[in-house]
Amino acid sequence: MQNNIIDIEKQALESIEQAGNSEQLEQLSIKYLGRKGVLTGFLRNISALPEDQRPSAGKRANILKGKLEKVFKNAFSKLESVDGKDFTGIDVTLPGRPAQRGSLHPITQVANEICDIFLRLGFDIAESPEVETDYYNFEALNIPKYHPARDMQDTFYVSENIVLRTHTSPSQPRVMEETKPPVRIISPGKVFRCDSDVTHTPMFYQIEGLMVDKNISFGDLKGILTTFIHQFFDKQTSLRFRPSFFPFTEPSAEVDIRCVMCKGKGCRICSKTGWLEILGSGMVHPAVFENVGYDIEKYTGFAFGVGIERMAMLKYGIDDIRKFYENDIRFLRQF
Amino acid sequence: MKVSLNWLKEYIKVDLDPLVIAEKLTMAGLEVEAVDERYNYLDNIVAAKVIEVNQHPNADKLFVCKVDAGGDELIQIVCGAPNVYGGMFVPCALPGAVLPGDFKIKKGKLRGEVSAGMLCSAAELRLETDAAGIMDLDGNFVPGTPLEEALKLSDIVFEVDLTPNRPDCLSYIGIAREVGAFTEPEQKVTFPDYRLPEGKIGDISIHDSAKVQISDPDLCPRYSAGLLMDVKIEPSPFWLQDRLESIGLTPINNVVDITNFVMMETGQPLHAFDFDRVAEGRIVVKRMGSDMDFTTLDNKNHKLEPDMLMICDGDGPVALAGVMGGENSEISNSTTTVLVESAYFNPVSIRKTAKETGIATDASHRFERGVDPEGTVNALNRALTLIAQVCNTTTIAKGIIDEYPQKQAQPEIDINTNALNSRLGTHLDVHEIRHILESVDFKVEKTDEAWLKVGIPSFRVDVTRPEDLSEEVARLWGYNNIETSYPMAAAKGKLLDKKVSLREKIGSIMTGFSFFEAINYNFVNENSCDRLNLSDRDKRREVETILNPISDQMSVLRSSLIPGLLETMKKNISLQADTLKLFEIGKIFFATQKGSLPEEREVVAALITGNRSDQSWYSKKKRFDFFDLKGVVEGLLQGLIIGNLSFEKIEDQSCPYYKNGYAALVKSGDTLIGTIGQINEKVLKNYGLKQDAFVFDLDFKALQALIHGNITAMLLPKFPSVSRDITIIVEKSVTIGAILNQFEKITQKQSLIEQVSLFDVFEGETLSENKKSLSFRVVYRAANRTLKEKNIKKLHTNISKTIIDLFNADLPE
């Protein structure tokens, strides 16, 4: 008899476990707990037991009954969630509650990206003032007063000797006056020229770079700038170094990349040349070293300047530089 | 500078493809910006055959011609030229053609007869000076052949964008020298004959009638001059006009055209004076020395400054030296005696004069970059010869004047080829370097194993030191032939600059709060301070003004980021974007002493306006208010780990752009970080705005000073907390800040209080008008045990009582 109830429990649990749908479960429930079911039958037959065994057998049967009721309930609810037919639920096409986003200005993003490339190459960031003395903006960079090279940059004046910096290059003499070689810095920031039309804004961004050490060569300049361009665009980007003139570098080089729009076939963006001017660079002019007291016999170096807008325009396919400073939220939201 | 290939071939032998020439010039540092077909303007003009000529029925002097222009049918053209005849080959401009002078050819009617084109004269096509009749092509052509092809007209015009260091290439000879260096085999320039033609020299000596005196040799180291007599001023012959027109210059007359031609050829600017109008036949080159007015030959008046270099005659100035001649001595149709000037002027002096008078000429452009001081006499002789040639009545006076008080040095530079190679990263041997330099006419001598002595030709005013020669070698060897290498440098890293990392952190927090970064110009409207309603003594009125602004809207450096943000708001609202969350990190500027740099201060500012949430299925439309932005400031500072924050109501006029009572100072401890507030009506109106705007404005340096960097993580509590609320009713004038301060004081003494926060504010309805109901939640926790109800009950009652007493509060009914 003892064994009997254990067997009932074991069988019941096993068959509940195996029941695949609620119909089978329903039948099992009738089989074990129904009015003509196994447990009822067991209880009815208790009177057949010896008297001393009757109370404990009754108790055990009732416990099992409660236990099975619970197990059936769980099994039913488990099956319901698997094979239930009601999918009404929620309208998942209702728009979500927006987790709103903001973003950095595209110029900041591109500047950060460029800085990151040079930081990985071991350059440090050194900033310098946006309003500059004529000395740092021009003289220290080997651009004396009344030099025709001053025509290359239309300058905003605040007073006779104070200008809005026309390039980030003043960071070169400023850093070198403060630091002994070796020097490896980049200097991002705003620059200003009094020029305003479709292709010019009176304020724009540059990143200056400067590396000074023993035995730095023009070949090294090519190496660093090629690495930079390959990281910023891609490894397939072909580039060329073209002689140019900046008073503070000698030799000077413009760096062109194969037009990313037309792949070099010639288009409006590259004014049919197939090349895009990306940055200016060169070996630091000895006059600049002399101005900051560096030994020109011992040290050489290179410098470069990258226009950030140009890079951002190529990266994002923007054709009008003025868009950057209109702060139209529809524009900003895209980045 | 424009360069005609046909003209260039006078000086150098080159048969490379024009595009190859352009590429090679560019890669030698003379950037070719455009390569144009000179005769493109002859498009739609063909060689046509006149088949039939009939009298025009309605006009005696016109003919109606049937012309075979190569099409399926003959076309009818009305023509007025008396020399037209049947069987004649003529240039015929078809509809769509545009003749020089922007004359567009269209199909039309002339006196009632259809005319579907135009038969052209040589002058109309700028192919000859002959304007008498239509051009007789004199030969047999297939009708319809493009005229360019029929006449074998072909020329290429290069547009070369020269850098300011290469004045020597502002001439055909200079460009030819560069071209010669890259042709294979190398070519040398064929110079024009600089000798004067014997047969044209008269008996009179220049010294008998003309005198030149240089009073200021520092500004005019050399002045050469020649004299021409019996000149007849006429239009130039065709070849000369054609040369000038090929590069876009307008022919004027024979004398002036020759001076321009020789300038283009040699790079030496020349000036021709009507010598009969030069008083006393005397030329004095001197600083003006006083202020006076002067009329240049373009009929404009200029104020002369005392230090400007002038060419004077016996009476006074006749030319602005090196810039432009005067009206008083200009060549006119009646001129017969001409003095030709060929001088070397100090570049800086010319540039000053050109800047101050606002005149930029081809001459000043060259002088201010530096012409060849040794080239004056050759250019002079060339001009005298050519004038005598194109105007055959002319005789050249015997001799020339050549005042050269300050002989310009001819520098020699010693270069160490090892140093040169190591600067460039090349491995060129001495001979290669020597050869490269000689290809553009440097005089090179080998002095030692690795040393070269390089004589710098006088036209290369840009080369003054060994590094300049390294550039010559590099560009002629080819930048792209220099091997790419990588510098050996110490792997020494530094921490990211503190300012940079703070900026990045602020950017990431603000964008995380769904703000967009704006970048506004550093310059703002000159009336920005007025529009912000600033008082006269406000520091922000100490603005730095730009002397040459682009416009009044951009004429002062900003002393606050708020005007830029308000302008941006205005712009976006006009574009129908009326909900904005913007921030900007940038510098503001305050003027200091005159002539000193302004103070630059970095600021973080933000603006919100519009709806916190738009109307949607899950929420009602809600406008932003002060507390939205305050939450941002709190979140930002929390993100930067700056604690001890307080917001103190602004109760003075220090920020007169905020609405009274709706603005606060932001402080951490005693440090003022910035302000936050709602923009008042008046300022909104000044910016043409109609909706509420809230801004904050934080000082970057103050933030930087408050950052201590390290976070020390707290142990998390092990035992549960218990919360109890208290609701009190107080006078409206009692600030929440004051109550929270008191709670803070209690908290400091009572370690079981973990946190006190406000969770409800209620006014109106059942409350009397001057009261408000405030609900606080106090969280209790012990570090080492679970608190029991009875401990808390007593504590909470005590605390409640303290607060009620302190603020004279009531409990709700």
Ligand SMILES: [Zn+2]
């Ligand atoms: Zn392209």
